Structure formats: structure tokens, C-alpha cells
Amino acid sequence: MKRMVLLILLIAGAALLVGAGALPQVRSIELPPDNPMSQLKPGPGVEVVRADCVACHSTDYIVRQPRGDAKRWGAEVKKMISVYGAPVDEADAKVVVNYLATAYGPAEAKETKEKSSAKPGAKTP
Numbered sequence: 001m002k003r004m005v006l007l008i009l010l011i012a013g014a015a016l017l018v019g020a021g022a023l024p025q026v027r028s029i030e031l032p033p034d035n036p037m038s039q040l041k042p043g044p045g046v047e048v049v050r051a052d053c054v055a056c057h058s059t060d061y062i063v064r065q066p067r068g069d070a071k072r073w074g075a076e077v078k079k080m081i082s083v084y085g086a087p088v089d090e091a092d093a094k095v096v097v098n099y100l101a102t103a104y105g106p107a108e109a110k111e112t113k114e115k116s117s118a119k120p121g122a123k124t125p
């Protein structure tokens with residue numbers, strides 16, 4: 001009787017293995033934490049950038065770039081897709097470009113410059 005139970009368990013186990021083999025293999029890897037300098041600024045769409053843009057390189061590549069507008073970042077994302085084969089669909093690409101042009105866009109650079117050089121009463125009528 002014990003043998004029978006064992007046999008049934010073995011067969012069930014084998015069936016499970018075969019079943020699992022028929023499923024598409026989903027593999028995932030855990031990346032080590034990136035260096036603190038490379039952390040993306042918070043903002044709308046940042047999670048899409050984290051999902052789409054770290055498979056091949058660190059976000060260092062993004063945060064160390066000179067600032068740019070949507071046109072410049074758009075060209076960058078397009079290059080990632082067409083030259084390097086980044087698996088980013090059109091909807092995601094839009095979100096990524098929006099995020100980059102906001103978080104790493106020229107507007108913020110200008111803003112901080114204006115703030116530091118703003119003189120009270122400098123406006124002439």
C-alpha cells in the first residue's frame with residue numbers, strides 16, 4: 001500500500017513537472033542597488049523609466065546627461081529603441097520623454113538660474 005501511494009505521488013509529481021514545462025518560461029533577475037548618484041528624480045512617469053530604461057544600463061546614463069527639452073530626449077529615446085533595440089512601445093516612450101523633459105529638462109535649469117540672478121526691482125517699466 002505504501003508503495004502504491006509513493007507511486008501515485010511520483011506520477012502526480014511528474015505530471016506537475018510536465019505541466020510546468022508547457023507554460024511559457026518567465027524569468028526575472030534582481031539587479032543590485034544602483035549608486036546613490038544615479039537615482040532618478042521623483043515625478044510622473046518615473047516608474048515607467050525605471051521599468052523600461054534599466055535593462056541595459058544604469059540610470060547613471062540618464063542623470064549624467066546634459067539637460068534637454070522634449071525634442072532632445074525624444075531623439076535619445078528613439079535612438080534607444082531603433083539603434084539598441086530597447087523594448088519600449090510608443091505609449092511608454094511618450095511617458096518617458098515627458099518625464100525626462102520635465103525632470104531633466106531645460107525649464108528647471110533656467111528656473112534655478114533665474115532665481116539666483118533675480119534682483120528685486122530689476123524690471124524696468
Ligand code: HEC
Pocket residue numbers: 049052053054055056057061062065076077079080084085086087088096
Ligand atoms: C536594449 C538596451 C537599452 C535599453 C533598454 C535602453 N538603453 Fe540607453 N543605451 C543603450 C546603449 C547600448 C547605450 C550606449 C552605451 C555606450 O555608448 O557606452 C545607451 C546609452 C544611453 C544614454 C547615454 C547617451 C547616449 O546616447 O549614448 C542615455 C541618456 C540613455 N541610454 C537613455 C536611455 C533611456 C531613457 C532608456 C529608456 C527609454 C534607455 N536608455 C533604454 C542601450 C539601451
